[in-house]
Amino acid sequence: MPTTYQIVVCGGIVPDPLQSLEPVMGPTGPALKNEMMLPSVLDPWAWHALFEAADLAKRHPGSKVWLVSMSPKAKLQQVMMGLAQKVPFELVVVDGPASGFADAVETAAALAGAIEGIPDLDRSKLLLFGGWQSASRGTGAVLQMIGEILGIDEQFQGVDKLTVDDSGGLEILERIEAGAWQKSRCAGAPAVLGWATGELPEPPNNPQIGMQNMRGIMPALQQAKPAALSGEGLSYDSVESPKQRRETRVETEMDADAIADEIAAWLKG
Amino acid sequence: MSDTSLPTLPGDDVRQIMWRFSDRFDLQMAVQSARGVARGTVARLVADGVRNTHEWNDEKGKLLTAFDESGLTSLYMDVEQGGFIEGPKNMAMSLVAFELSWVDAGAATGSLAGNLALAPIHEKGTDEQRRFYMGKALPPQPGEDRVPWRGAFALTEPLPFVGVDTGVVGGKAKIADWPEGGEPVLQIDKRGRFITNMDFANFVTAAVDSDDERIKGTFMVILEETDPGTFDRGAPTLKLVHQLSSTRDPVFSQQVPASRIIGGYDVVDGVIVPKFNHSEVIASVFHRTRIPVGLMTAAKLLSAVEPVIRYQRSRFHGGEAGEGSPRYDLGLQVNEDVTHRLIDVWATGEAAASVGFEAARQADIFDPVEREKDRICAEQGLTGRKQMMALRKKEPEVLEYLDLLYTDEAERDAARFADLDADILVQFALGDARANIMNPAVKLWNTGHGATMMREAVALMGGYGTTEDCPGFLPQKWMDAQLEATYEGPEAVQRRHLTLGMTSRIFRHEVDLWIRELEAQAGDGYGAKSLAAGFKLWSWTTDYLQGHNDPDGKKLYHGKRQAVTFPLADAICWLLSARSLVQDSIELKTKGAENPVLAESLDAFSSFYADLCKLQAARAAGEVSRICADLVYGFQESADEADAAEFAALREAVDRSLAGTELARDRAADALTHIMIPEALDYPA
Ligand SMILES: Cc1cc2nc3c(=O)[nH]c(=O)nc-3n(C[C@H](O)[C@H](O)[C@H](O)COP(=O)(O)OP(=O)(O)OC[C@H]3O[C@@H](n4cnc5c(N)ncnc54)[C@H](O)[C@@H]3O)c2cc1C
Numbered sequence: 010m011p012t013t014y015q016i017v018v019c020g021g022i023v024p025d026p027l028q029s030l031e032p033v034m035g036p037t038g039p040a041l042k043n044e045m046m047l048p049s050v051l052d053p054w055a056w057h058a059l060f061e062a063a064d065l066a067k068r069h070p071g072s073k074v075w076l077v078s079m080s081p082k083a084k085l086q087q088v089m090m091g092l093a094q095k096v097p098f099e100l101v102v103v104d105g106p107a108s109g110f111a112d113a114v115e116t117a118a119a120l121a122g123a124i125e126g127i128p129d130l131d132r133s134k135l136l137l138f139g140g141w142q143s144a145s146r147g148t149g150a151v152l153q154m155i156g157e158i159l160g161i162d163e164q165f166q167g168v169d170k171l172t173v174d175d176s177g178g179l180e181i182l183e184r185i186e187a188g189a190w191q192k193s194r195c196a197g198a199p200a201v202l203g204w205a206t207g208e209l210p211e212p213p214n215n216p217q218i219g220m221q222n223m224r225g226i227m228p229a230l231q232q233a234k235p236a237a238l239s240g241e242g243l244s245y246d247s248v249e250s251p252k253q254r255r256e257t258r259v260e261t262e263m264d265a266d267a268i269a270d271e272i273a274a275w276l277k278g
Numbered sequence: 279m280s281d282t283s284l285p286t287l288p289g290d291d292v293r294q295i296m297w298r299f300s301d302r303f304d305l306q307m308a309v310q311s312a313r314g315v316a317r318g319t320v321a322r323l324v325a326d327g328v329r330n331t332h333e334w335n336d337e338k339g340k341l342l343t344a345f346d347e348s349g350l351t352s353l354y355m356d357v358e359q360g361g362f363i364e365g366p367k368n369m370a371m372s373l374v375a376f377e378l379s380w381v382d383a384g385a386a387t388g389s390l391a392g393n394l395a396l397a398p399i400h401e402k403g404t405d406e407q408r409r410f411y412m413g414k415a416l417p418p419q420p421g422e423d424r425v426p427w428r429g430a431f432a433l434t435e436p437l438p439f440v441g442v443d444t445g446v447v448g449g450k451a452k453i454a455d456w457p458e459g460g461e462p463v464l465q466i467d468k469r470g471r472f473i474t475n476m477d478f479a480n481f482v483t484a485a486v487d488s489d490d491e492r493i494k495g496t497f498m499v500i501l502e503e504t505d506p507g508t509f510d511r512g513a514p515t516l517k518l519v520h521q522l523s524s525t526r527d528p529v530f531s532q533q534v535p536a537s538r539i540i541g542g543y544d545v546v547d548g549v550i551v552p553k554f555n556h557s558e559v560i561a562s563v564f565h566r567t568r569i570p571v572g573l574m575t576a577a578k579l580l581s582a583v584e585p586v587i588r589y590q591r592s593r594f595h596g597g598e599a600g601e602g603s604p605r606y607d608l609g610l611q612v613n614e615d616v617t618h619r620l621i622d623v624w625a626t627g628e629a630a631a632s633v634g635f636e637a638a639r640q641a642d643i644f645d646p647v648e649r650e651k652d653r654i655c656a657e658q659g660l661t662g663r664k665q666m667m668a669l670r671k672k673e674p675e676v677l678e679y680l681d682l683l684y685t686d687e688a689e690r691d692a693a694r695f696a697d698l699d700a701d702i703l704v705q706f707a708l709g710d711a712r713a714n715i716m717n718p719a720v721k722l723w724n725t726g727h728g729a730t731m732m733r734e735a736v737a738l739m740g741g742y743g744t745t746e747d748c749p750g751f752l753p754q755k756w757m758d759a760q761l762e763a764t765y766e767g768p769e770a771v772q773r774r775h776l777t778l779g780m781t782s783r784i785f786r787h788e789v790d791l792w793i794r795e796l797e798a799q800a801g802d803g804y805g806a807k808s809l810a811a812g813f814k815l816w817s818w819t820t821d822y823l824q825g826h827n828d829p830d831g832k833k834l835y836h837g838k839r840q841a842v843t844f845p846l847a848d849a850i851c852w853l854l855s856a857r858s859l860v861q862d863s864i865e866l867k868t869k870g871a872e873n874p875v876l877a878e879s880l881d882a883f884s885s886f887y888a889d890l891c892k893l894q895a896a897r898a899a900g901e902v903s904r905i906c907a908d909l910v911y912g913f914q915e916s917a918d919e920a921d922a923a924e925f926a927a928l929r930e931a932v933d934r935s936l937a938g939t940e941l942a943r944d945r946a947a948d949a950l951t952h953i954m955i956p957e958a959l960d961y962p963a
Contacts, residue, residue, distance in 0.1 A: 027956045027957055027959075027960050028956045031954070042285075042954065043285040043879070045875050045876075045877075045878055045879070046876075046878075046879055047286065081874070083291075083875045087290050087291065087306075090307050091310035091311075094310065094311060213314075213348050214311040214314055214347075214349060215347070215348070215349060216304075216307050216311060216348075216349035216352075216362045217349070217362055219307045219349075219362075220307075223307075227303065
């Protein structure tokens with residue numbers, strides 16, 4: 010009897026990375042300029058986690074995948090039109106801000122509450138997946154805190170590979186310093202895995218999967234409860250985007266080694 | 279909080295409201311699928327220079343796999359055939375063509391051509407033909423090991439046969455063998471010219487004529503690559519456009535069972551009588567497939583806006599003008615003309631998209647009505663002339679229905695409206711009258727005028743616009759637009775269709791009701807006043823031309839007098855496209871409030887679209903005014919005073935309706951200098 014898993018993937022939405030992101034101070038705190046109008050995508054780190062989850066579930070028949078997302082539901086709905094065609098999952102929605110400026114503690118609490126509310130979730134089989142950080146907040150704190158709230162202390166961050174052995178033991182490769190991986194073993198679920206890129210390609214869109222997923226997604230969006238975030242306890246003095254420096258030089262005659270040497274020399278200062 | 283400056287380019291939320299598919303998740307998913315393929319596989323092929331070959335190759339072949347994997351191939355299938363969209367597919371195909379053409383219309387053509395090959399079978403085939411070929415064309419499902427069949431549609435023939443004139447069929451059918459009591463075997467000889475998908479088609483739907491007294495007339499027939507005889511794919515067409523599609527001049531000389539006649543046949547007195555002649559089949563096919571072609575050009579125009587703005591803004595970056603200076607921040611946009619011209623490109627694209635999607639929605643409504651009409655007529659034995667008479671008798675009820683349709687719901691006779699609404703023949707006659715206008719109008723105006731406006735977009739990129747490096751593939755899109763204006767019937771064909779459709783009493787009655795509706799909307803700032811005046815002028819001119827002869831006593835409005843009917847056809851297209859844009863923009867303002875995503879920026883989008891509408895309506899009315907003046911005065915040595923006075927009053931109303939138009943252009947152009955655009959295009963260039 011192969012091991013089965015209940016895989017919960019936490020993922021918010023973020024503006025499409027190609028958009029111009031301009032932080033501004035609004036009346037209720039910092040925000041991105043025109044954020045509501047920018048097309049969104051599932052947070053790229055969570056995106057990898059979701060595909061890894063679906064792949065794991067496929068290899069362990071009887072497993073199931075949930076995507077738990079705190080996002081403005083109307084924007085999340087748009088994201089679902091593409092995402093729902095990728096892999097089978099059930100959506101759990103908390104209608105709230107996906108902004109990187111929302112408090113990580115409150116976000117974690119809201120998501121943990123939503124996970125606790127999933128009917129018949131077997132916590133002994135629970136693998137909590139997500140990105141090792143979000144592309145919006147970038148703290149790498151939320152998933153850890155959800156794990157803590159749910160009492161899961163087997164936690165792995167920067168995961169690129171998960172292998173399950175015959176006895177259900179998990180072998181995990183985590184990114185560490187200097188481009189190296191750390192290999193860890195743990196007896197099995199429950200565990201928290203914050204994914205880096207994983208190693209799976211993006212699945213093509215499959216509208217048949219999309220139509221199947223949509224049956225659950227639309228009611229989930231309609232029934233989403235608003236998140237109770239107080240927004241207290243956190244304040245921002247100023248926000249700005251990191252300064253970029255671009256110096257372009259067109260070189261048509263230089264070979265690749267010479268270009269690499271010059272860049273390396275420049276990096277070393 | 280509501281801001282009045284246009285924040286970003288319109289996204290999916292705006293489009294779904296305007297083009298009325300906010301509640302269609304199947305369509306929204308199809309859009310995402312097509313967009314993924316377009317901005318991924320397709321864009322990479324174009325960027326890698328794969329368009330620079332005439333020959334089909336493995337790289338181009340990746341498109342077919344991408345279409346199969348992402349559901350675009352099965353989009354055309356009904357759910358029971360393995361598809362995922364219930365009901366008619368016109369809107370779905372239009373949205374997919376739009377998304378693919380945003381990057382490359384050749385890819386869109388390749389995806390549509392497979393459907394075009396299946397369309398004769400889908401529309402007129404027997405149940406058995408439909409089941410068999412749709413099943414074969416369906417991409418393999420999970421667990422299946424099968425290569426899907428691809429098809430080609432072969433109507434056009436080498437000179438001097440089928441082209442614009444589809445009546446001169448050179449392809450021939452003879453009886454090769456007719457065993458006693460068995461199925462006849464046909465010898466089919468057909469040469470094709472410019473046939474899409476021919477590099478890999480496994481079957482072909484071909485138009486042929488009888489060359490045997492035991493076969494009656496023309497028909498369409500299915501040829502398979504393994505049928506005995508010659509299935510020669512022929513020479514590749516040396517295209518300068520749409521190079522991501524496959525086009526060749528094939529030669530077929532094959533024997534096929536008579537059961538391959540599309541729609542089947544009867545044997546009457548020893549003669550094979552096909553159920554449908556080739557004209558009936560192609561009429562039902564082109565009725566639908568021309569709409570997505572019109573939307574291809576619309577997509578290109580709209581896709582040009584972002585790269586042109588980026589080019590304009592960044593034109594002087596890296597130069598001596600530092601950050602914060604107008605020259606650095608606005609670049610070319612400090613010059614009024616560049617934003618004004620871009621606004622014209624944008625407005626044209628919007629109008630083209632609006633009229634195209636309106637036609638697609640109408641086609642979706644019309645499909646089941648047409649089928650039900652066919653069923654009822656078959657049941658009652660109404661064919662040919664008898665059917666035409668039955669439909670003509672319904673005309674007064676159609677006009678009554680239209681009157682009720684344009685009356686406030688609270689005031690109209692609900693029971694009578696419901697009765698007429700449920701009357702299939704009434705609905706068919708109305709849908710038919712509309713399709714006879716909308717479909718050719720979309721194909722004609724979007725592609726013809728669209729191609730001209732693509733040149734404007736290219737011009738705005740300066741020298742870059744004539745190079746392969748131009749972001750957004752704009753020069754390729756410009757050239758491609760000319761093919762869209764040509765295949766599936768060049769502009770002359772669409773103008774001929776309109777010549778017939780424009781005089782329909784049903785259509786003319788609806789125009790009168792539109793005028794009333796537009797006059798009621800005249801105060802809303804969408805240019806409805808210009809459109810109402812334009813429609814009035816067009817109507818008056820049409821009546822005038824129908825009622826007057828030239829000095830030689832020859833009728834002015836006549837199919838042979840293309841110098842009269844063709845410009846009049848062009849004129850109505852200007853009005854139709856602007857009208858669709860006005861209605862979509864009003865829809866955005868009305869329904870946008872229900873969408874929380876738009877809440878903050880709805881006012882800004884609404885005012886911007888109102889300005890675009892005003893401009894486009896004014897441009898349309900101006901064109902109509904010019905065309906009508908040519909036609910009314912140009913065919914007489916001197917004008918009748920009473921006629922001239924009436925005409926002049928209507929023309930003056932158009933002129934006066936232009937009040938404030940250029941101010942609208944100023945505002946819209948100014949929005950282009952503030953609008954936030956992404957850092958880079960979301961496809962390689
Ligand atoms: C890339 C490509 C792909 C194609 N794919 C297919 C396909 O898959 N299947 C298929 O069957 N065909 C296909 N075609 C053929 C296409 O539909 C024809 O080229 C088109 O219909 C025009 O026919 P023609 O080229 O013979 O033009 P002609 O008939 O020679 O007409 C030339 C021009 O003469 C004028 N003209 C002709 N007749 C009239 C008239 N009665 N009144 C006024 N003006 C007139 C018009 O200006 C017209 O544009 C394709 C063509 C191309 C270029």
